[in-house]
Amino acid sequence: MRRIEKIVILVLISITIAGCTSTNEVTIIGSGATFPQPQIEKWIDSYKNVRIEYTGKGSGGGQNDFKNGLVDFACSDPPLKESLWRELESKGQPLQFPIIVGAVVVVHNIPGVDELKLTGDVVADIFMGRIEYWDDERIVSLNPSANLPHERIIVVHRSDSSGTTSVFTEYLSLSSDDWAEKVGSGKTVEWPVDETGRGIGGKGNQGVVTAIKNNRYSIGYTELAYVYKENLKTVALKNKAGKFVTASEETIKSAVSRVSYSIPSVREGYKENLRAMLNADGEKSYPIVAFSHMIIWDSYIDKAKERAIKDFVKWILTDGQKDENIVTGYVGLPNELAERLLEELNLT
Numbered sequence: 001m002r003r004i005e006k007i008v009i010l011v012l013i014s015i016t017i018a019g020c021t022s023t024n025e026v027t028i029i030g031s032g033a034t035f036p037q038p039q040i041e042k043w044i045d046s047y048k049n050v051r052i053e054y055t056g057k058g059s060g061g062g063q064n065d066f067k068n069g070l071v072d073f074a075c076s077d078p079p080l081k082e083s084l085w086r087e088l089e090s091k092g093q094p095l096q097f098p099i100i101v102g103a104v105v106v107v108h109n110i111p112g113v114d115e116l117k118l119t120g121d122v123v124a125d126i127f128m129g130r131i132e133y134w135d136d137e138r139i140v141s142l143n144p145s146a147n148l149p150h151e152r153i154i155v156v157h158r159s160d161s162s163g164t165t166s167v168f169t170e171y172l173s174l175s176s177d178d179w180a181e182k183v184g185s186g187k188t189v190e191w192p193v194d195e196t197g198r199g200i201g202g203k204g205n206q207g208v209v210t211a212i213k214n215n216r217y218s219i220g221y222t223e224l225a226y227v228y229k230e231n232l233k234t235v236a237l238k239n240k241a242g243k244f245v246t247a248s249e250e251t252i253k254s255a256v257s258r259v260s261y262s263i264p265s266v267r268e269g270y271k272e273n274l275r276a277m278l279n280a281d282g283e284k285s286y287p288i289v290a291f292s293h294m295i296i297w298d299s300y301i302d303k304a305k306e307r308a309i310k311d312f313v314k315w316i317l318t319d320g321q322k323d324e325n326i327v328t329g330y331v332g333l334p335n336e337l338a339e340r341l342l343e344e345l346n347l348t
Contacts, residue, residue: 032062
């Protein structure tokens with residue numbers, strides 16, 4: 001072969017390689033909710049096709065990072081608000097879709113007390129600061145056989161912009177008209193208990209868990225996976241059917257099967273109703289169940305990165321939903337929903 005022909009062939013090979021960049025050379029960056037963080041970390045560890053980095057900083061932090069172009073994808077427990085959605089649309093087409101189902105649980109650190117039953121309105125008044133002691137008559141009446149101490153209740157809540165807080169305060173708003181009127185719901189709220197000096201803020205679900213473990217006679221809320229990880233004691237909440245239930249795979253699945261949730265098109269994610277999964281019918285249904293979501297762009301300037309992101313999303317909605325890839329404390333999406341999302345995302 002003549003020298004000039006060898007040069008031409010080498011040039012053609014170089015051009016071909018440059019045009020077919022492997023997704024292994026791409027790094028995908030994400031941030032956001034700590035609610036699904038243990039599950040996302042499990043998926044990242046199992047999915048070997050591309051390098052993925054995820055920082056749990058709260059749903060609000062992830063939304064801001066995505067808006068400002070600092071990450072390739074974000075995770076948020078509550079669906080994006082329409083105002084932010086419209087802002088994102090000025091830059092491109094955002095896509096939002098659920099990736100996993102989880103539960104927000106109320107946890108406590110009362111020495112000598114393992115089982116504890118509470119109603120939604122009592123939890124609301126504890127977080128309002130109105131119920132000060134663990135042996136308050138309203139708590140004792142729900143737990144007559146428990147040895148509840150005359151100790152002040154320390155209330156732990158999130159200090160950052162949090163989807164877990166959004167879900168939890170939405171539940172409190174459904175449970176207590178007074179909470180709904182005076183506090184409301186959102187990724188951040190003004191916690192009335194802080195004015196009593198008995199409120200503690202923790203950053204991220206892990207920060208809340210650490211504060212609860214470090215403070216005897218405390219109560220707080222977190223995602224169920226952290227309960228298994230940290231061996232925390234959970235509260236049995238009274239559900240819509242009047243039964244006291246703790247969060248588990250069975251009670252989460254019961255809630256999901258009992259609600260007529262309506263997931264909008266991935267191109268209109270802001271229309272999703274956060275309340276749809278709360279206080280579901282059914283004797284076994286746990287009352288604080290929620291989807292956690294991923295937000296990506298429909299298209300990216302870097303086509304190799306776009307391919308890598310969408311390949312990862314496809315894996316999440318298929319192999320990622322299999323039992324062996326689900327972390328204890330979460331439940332996979334209903335099959336029909338995962339299949340619909342794959343079609344809408346053009347990943348079939």
